[in-house]
Amino acid sequence: MAAPPPSPDQFPPGYLEEDHGGRVIAAVTTILVITTILFGLRLWARSLTTAQRGWDDHVLIPAYIFLLALCGSLYAEVKQAGLGRHTVAVVMEDPNKVTKYLLLLYLLDWFYVPSNMLSRVSVVILYLRIFTDKWARAACWGVIGFLVANCLATIIAAQLECTPLAFTWDKNIEGGRCFNQILWYQLTNFPNIIGDVMIMILPIRTVWGIKASVGRKAGIASVCLTGSIGLIASCVRTSVFYIQADVIMTDPTFADEAFSWTAIECGMYFSAACLIGLRPLLARLPHFVKKRVLNASDNAGGTYAHQTNKMHLGKYYNSHYASIVADDEIGLRSQGEIPLRPTIPPAHFGRDPYGKDLSKSEIRVETNIEIRRDFDRSYP
Incomplete structure (x- = not known):
């Protein structure tokens, strides 16, 4: 016999009305605006050079498309599936919203994982274009292989999450079962962190071997480090799955932080891939900025060639x-x-x-x- 629906009197005042969906909307909108601007700047920067577009530019196009699909899914989670509200409140309003919430959650992996992979592969391909040392190039290919393999493994694992697959979003199917989902969410974040660390250490040997002043090496290293800024969001997102594990399992629609950091992480990966290719735009800076900022950074190395500018x-x-x-x-x-x-x-x-x-x-x-x-x- 089915349990009777809960009564609103069983909950403290304001519990059923609590809604954090606005925080998810704010995070997604911010990421959408920033990434769109940076993507436009990246395309403009490439148009300022005579060199042909490489694969590091081409792979950003599907990465941006997947990012848009991710943002659209998160908007739908809030507006149509009750994300940000307590699960009991969503069930009392419309039980079908929980099914829609789980279906959209399943679709997120199809957008989130490929976008992250393509954004980071774009950075590594850029390194592959500028590295001449055979060991550095071999390391780049190894990192690309790791990123692609992790993407495929994650998507395949998502299809095996529940048996039958439809039980992933429709819990009314009799005989359906799932493996430990919260453990899977926790473990799948570590390959992302490992990939970020690998990308961060890729240019160290090449930058260290450049015959330039320490100031110049530091400047080049800082540009390369922009390709790994997604590491910060990835670490925070991983911690959320451990800190809020109970909320994710018992009150899933109220676990808005996990969704917010999913959008932030994906957006930071894409932003990093765009930022590392904006060097040609520096030539378009106002004259006084180039004279005071760029020349100052060049002269910090103290080399004679830079001092002759004066x-x-x-x-x-x-x-x-x-x-x-x-x-x-x-x-x-x-x-x-x-x-x-x-x-x-x-x-x-x-x-x-x-x-x-x-x-x-x-x-x-x-x-x-x-x-x-x-x-x-x-x-x-």
Whole structure:
């Protein structure tokens, strides 16, 4: 015999009216706005370069589509399935909403997992395009294989979550059973964290081997680290499944934090993939920003090549000692943005006084600037 429906008098005042769905809506909307803007900037940045679009750009398109589907599912969870409200309140209003909630929860894996995988693969493909060391490239392929395998394994496991599969969202099917779902939610987050750590350490060897100042290496490393900012959200999301395990099992529609951090994690992965490709937009910054910020960061390394940006010569000497100028740099030269580069006669190549063959290893540039002033002898 079915149990009688609960009475509203059994619950404390305000319990049935409590609704946290607005927090999920706020999180999803924020992520949707930020990722859309960054994706647009990424496409614009690629249009500013002459290089052809690579696979790191192409895979972001399906990643964004999956992200949109994820956001749409979360909106539907709140508006149509009662996410953010206590389960008992949802059942008293419409028992079918719980079935819809579980169905949308099942569909989330089809959007969340591929979007995360494609966003991180985009970052690794970018590394693959710029790394020349065979071991670094092999590591990139290994990370890509791990990310793809984890995505496929997670989706396959989601199909085996309950037997029959329809029992995943329809608990009225007789004889249906599921494995420990909360344990599965907890464990499936750790491969994401491992993948993030692998992406974070990928560029370390290459950046460390660059022949540049510590300041320049730190700047390059900071750009690479943007590809791993999703690690923060992934760790927080994992902790939510442990802290709120009881709520997720006994009052699932009220477990709004898990859904909010799902959207945030997915959005941060996609944002990281977009941010790491925005370098060409720096050329579009206002002149005073480039002069004060970019030059300041370059000069922090203390190298002579960067310090020459501060040297200004007159038109006569400028024409003699800065003859290697591209057509699009002439206008910038007048603003002091292009460092002076001396003309190097072919005779300067060969061996230096110490007998080292410079043509095979490095270039030694010696520039002598002689300034003469003729005095007017006729002046008494």
